[in-house]
Amino acid sequence: MTNTALRHEAPAEAVSESRQTRKRPKTASYRRQGGAAHIFLLPWLLGLVLITAVPLLASLYLAFTDYSLLTEPEFVGLENFRQMLDDERFWAAVGVTLRYVLVSVPVQLGFALLLAVILDKGIKGLPFYRSAFYLPSLLGSSVAVAILWRQLFGHEGLINQALALFGVEGSSWLQNPDTALSTLVVLNVWTFGSPMIIFLAGLRQIPADLYEAARVDGAGPVRQFTMITAPLLTPIIFFNLILQTIGAFQAFTQAHIISGGTGGPLDSTLFYTLYLYQQGFVNFSMGYASAMAWVLLVAIGLVTAGHFLLSKYWVFYGDN
Template sequence: MTLTMKREPEVRTGTTESATTTGRKRRRASHQRQGWVAHVFLLPWMLGMVAVTAGPLIASAVLAFTDYDLLTAPSFIGFDNFTRMMGDERFWASARVTGLYVLVSVPLQLAFALFLAVILDKGIRGLSLYRSAFYLPSLLGGSVAIAILWRQLFGDAGLINTVLGFFGIEADSWLQNPATAPWTLIILNVWTFGSPMVIFLAGLRQVPDELLEAAEVDGAGRMRRFWSITIPLLTPIIFLNLILQMISAFQAFTQAHVVSGGTGGPLDSTLFYTLYIYQEGFVNFDMGYAAAMAWVLLIVIAIATAGNFILSRRWVHYGDE
């Protein structure tokens, strides 16, 4: 009887290691190719970032310390542009107008946006139509056409005075009175409530119905549920809208430029800070001074944003807290 022994297959260690090494090299090469493809697609953005954002930003920082009139070579003058601001009455006037605009129009805009978002959150018929119609002012509010329309509405013979005339109220041009001119721009900014309203509406959809129903069972009324449950859960959305609209208000330009004809009048009552930067840089050709003012605006926005983040720890409540 012959016993046949099964022969175990030989393990070729060298071949296995070679195949593993080859596989690693292929994967590494594939990852490198994917990395190059990603860099190629990112290249336009990188070029735009350097040419459109980073380059001008560095150039303006340098020009802020120079005397530059766009026609001759800039000359270094140190901190003279910044010390000049301290005695510039129009600089302080533009700062006051912009401060009033930010402090009044942003809270009013957010309050109005939240009010309409709460109404639309009730699930009324034709919600998509209303949402689109209310969002439209946010798209058009910063345009030249709307600014021209606003100038006609609040003019001496505009629609506002025509309506008031039916009730026996006579009024002069709202835009020619220094006491009322800035308020027309504030109303225009409040009118562009569509963008924060849509964000508020999305936030309201995230409020758990269970909490509202439990509070209702406990006897809490509609207003009590709104202030004790909806608002605390909505504070992150309120904070987001506050930051976005505050930065936008600091940078407002088109409305004041068109409504005042580029002068900031009457008596600098509509002289936004950005409008004054434009006047100094492109009307008076004092680009060094304009660059210095632009950096002051950047610092103010940064400080205001940082301050809001610090204060948000006291009133903004997140779900994981």
């Protein structure tokens, strides 16, 4: 019995020792890989903490203070938020921003989807057109393009010169409160390249067999779009809608350059972010500006959450 037990115990001990010897180098290798990963992630982590997290927390504290950049912050509680309720320019900025978002985002996405459908037909020189149409998205928020836009829509600009060829006398689009915001909407629609590329990638994923079956059943182009393309593309539409909505709420450069930083004429281009900039860096009301920034953050979060809640009624995924 004893010899038999020893013969059975010896292989078990050998197996356990062999398992330990196999685990040791694997664990050491994982530790080395983990250390290398942390080293490569260190610059990003430092940037996240020092450039994003610390200023974010600092602005949250300043939102409850009276701070002018020149004096020590003085805690005032909810006074900055109560001040917004009586600030007429604050509500004017909210109205301008909401009109800009509600008009420019749907028009931009609709135009981008239309061009994506056209390009998806396989026209010649597709890589060139994709690059050419994407270029405005890279330049649309730049200062140079905003200056160019101001020259185009000025009283002596190219738009009025083109209208004069047809006998139409145009006014200064940027100095008219009724048309100033429309020029910024057109500028945002012009930067359709980014959502167009995403739409085009989504269109390429739709199986061609579905269109062939629809044509056999007698479905025309319009019915194919409404019954096949649009439903299968709803996840891409939803993705673009979220990105472009957030970007529209944060629009700043165009309005600042075109209006000279005033939001004029008559506050018709006073975006929320532009008024926030005026309060923080022109009036030196950094506490009030910080409170405005957090209101904007909460508003964007609520709008995004609303999009996600409503998406279950119109966004269709592959498993639906």
